[in-house]
Amino acid sequence: MLVMNEQIKASEVLLTGLDGEDLGIVSREEALALAKQHKVDLICTSLMSSPPPCSLISRSAAKEQASAAKREERKKDQPLKAKEIRLTPQIEDHDYDTKLRQCEKLLASGNAVDLVVKVQGKEGPKAKELLEQLLKDLAGSGKKETGIQLSGKQAAVRVLPL
Structure with missing residues (x-):
């Protein structure tokens, strides 16, 4: 389940840029504005920490990452051949x-x-x-x-x- 854009409720997020560069802790509004400016999505990678780590990723790349993670999970669940x-x-x-x-x-x-x-x-x-x-x-x-x-x-x- 991807938490993205307006679904992110935290007031501040730890932001990672498009090329994986660390942009530090910014306000949610600033992060959303950056996402709109670059025509990408703001994706929350973990809800367990405060502030939550988020990154700017194109939607297709985010979906691809999520499905790859699911595939890996399914592969691990299969019994050993x-x-x-x-x-x-x-x-x-x-x-x-x-x-x-x-x-x-x-x-x-x-x-x-x-x-x-x-x-x-x-x-x-x-x-x-x-x-x-x-x-x-x-x-x-x-x-x-x-x-x-x-x-x-x-x-x-x-x-x-x-």
């Missing part, structure tokens, strides 16, 4: 490096990563070792959400972006 990376306990060094780079890229773009190692027979400890190594190598770009879970045919861990 989790991407699954599958491995086997007998992974070659080159393949390991590739999977590691893939994980770092996914974490950098804000996705959670589920690392899943397929286990057959008595490979449980080896799979756990591999996941611990991966977690150590990913420490710079992510942190584990849960411990390593070993269940029947797989060992898994979820890594969240930092």
Whole structure:
């Protein structure tokens, strides 16, 4: 919700000009006169402080800023997307490096990563070792959400972006 022009009730406002320059504390009337003179709107950016900070912005720019802020808010509210990376306990060094780079890229773009190692027979400890190594190598770009879970045919861990 934008508070603009005559809707601003404060007697004095902390004014910011069109190019972001600080114009100091001026009366509401003076600020409105400046806005009319430059054919722009006086927009209040926060009602929480006294005097309220206001700026001279063209209406389209103000609406664009508000909608961008709403978009950001909606983006933050969405749950994390989790991407699954599958491995086997007998992974070659080159393949390991590739999977590691893939994980770092996914974490950098804000996705959670589920690392899943397929286990057959008595490979449980080896799979756990591999996941611990991966977690150590990913420490710079992510942190584990849960411990390593070993269940029947797989060992898994979820890594969240930092």
